[in-house]
Amino acid sequence: MKFKIFVDGQYGTTGLKIHEMLENRDEIELLTINEEDKKNDEVKKELLNSADLVFLCLPDAASKHSVSLITNDKVKVIDASTAHRTNPQWVYGIPELTSTQREKIKNSNRVCVPGCHASGLIIAMKPLLEKGILPKSQKLICHSITGFSGGGSTMIDDYENGSFDEVGGQRPYALALNHKHLPEMKYMLDLQEAPLFTPSIGNFKQGMLVMSYLVKKDFLFSASRDELINLYKDYYKGENFINIIEENEQYLDNGLLNPMKCNNTNTLEISVYENETDMVVISRLDNLGKGASGAAVQCMNIMLGIDEKQGLKSK
The missing domain is CATH 3.40.50.720 (NAD(P)-binding Rossmann-like Domain)
Known part of the structure; x- marks a missing residue:
């Protein structure tokens, strides 16, 4: 059949x-x-x-x-x-x-x-909200950079046939802070208010990074990076398309994070970085794949x- x-x-x-x-x-x-x-x-x-x-x-x-x-x-x-x-x-x-x-x-x-941006934010933030580390009143702050393939045929043509000086390296957009993925972010995470979110287009065709910024003093209870990693591993245990990165040093390329390393897969990777007061949780995915x-x-x-x-x- x-x-x-x-x-x-x-x-x-x-x-x-x-x-x-x-x-x-x-x-x-x-x-x-x-x-x-x-x-x-x-x-x-x-x-x-x-x-x-x-x-x-x-x-x-x-x-x-x-x-x-x-x-x-x-x-x-x-x-x-x-x-x-x-x-x-x-x-x-x-x-x-x-x-x-x-x-x-x-x-x-x-x-x-x-939406691709929403997938990156929601998959990263859902476990923290479900497990009570973040309150539903939290004003989430997020930025993303995505490949130009998500912008349709006109944008693809601009990047592929235009000059670098014309299209630039990274271009933020939706700067009225009203991106079309905001309603689903708020709705699916059951937040009291929509996140503060700014997306940008990078000068590469596929791939994306969605970066969510957290202040540790806003947590409902203290949690380190290692504790968040263990929480993510437990929450997404057995999932074929969600990878939790344990060793940042092996994940980064000379301290840099390449947005294209999940291209042509349905995988979304979560990595976490911290200092004494703050954290950033980054989702890496193919904007045409899992996105x-x-x-x-x-x-x-x-x-x-x-x-x-x-x-x-x-x-």
Whole structure:
């Protein structure tokens, strides 16, 4: 038996990557749409309702419209947009989030894939909030740097064909402090207020670092780096795609942290650094892997009862 999969938005960055990841899998039959028909509701509705599972790789409004076209209640949907990430009727697509999240994904017909920045922050901060080291009133402070591939075809063209002087080395954005991933960060971590978060684009294609800054005096009880490492190891014990770094000296390259070392995998690595008063927790992941298409395929595997690791690489 083959599962029929339709990627709505197959010509965008995330959709193309999902297609690439699925096209050689024996148990998958990819349904495709011609580019000239991608806005034809009649053609699209037929594909949406004949699939076992649909990926939505579209802007928010278009994702909601596609969902409205689905009348077959057996069709499973994975949405890669921000449209449904704070909707309680949709399951958030981080299987490692809690001990029950994987089962929720398995039993749901509606799953939303997290944003790449949100994945890095949430996976790093969830254990600290769940175990009571940080209060839910904490104002989290986070910065990230990500590869330009997440910015779509125009941005990719700017970086690949523009001069370094034009695009620069690192460019912060969303400087009105209203990034679109903030609502899901607040919602999924059950915070009283959204984090203070600034993202930036780096002059590299894939990979990212999400850096969360902590002040030790804000902890509800004292905890050292080693204690946090042990907490993370226990919380994510047995997870194939979450790696906890124990030895920073072996992890860094002459004291530097390369954002691209998880590229082309579905792995997210957590490392922790400290001085006497402060800590920084850093998530390293592929923005197109665990940050987007890889996370979507991982959720698909769970929803279809396939081995969760099928078609995905771990570091």
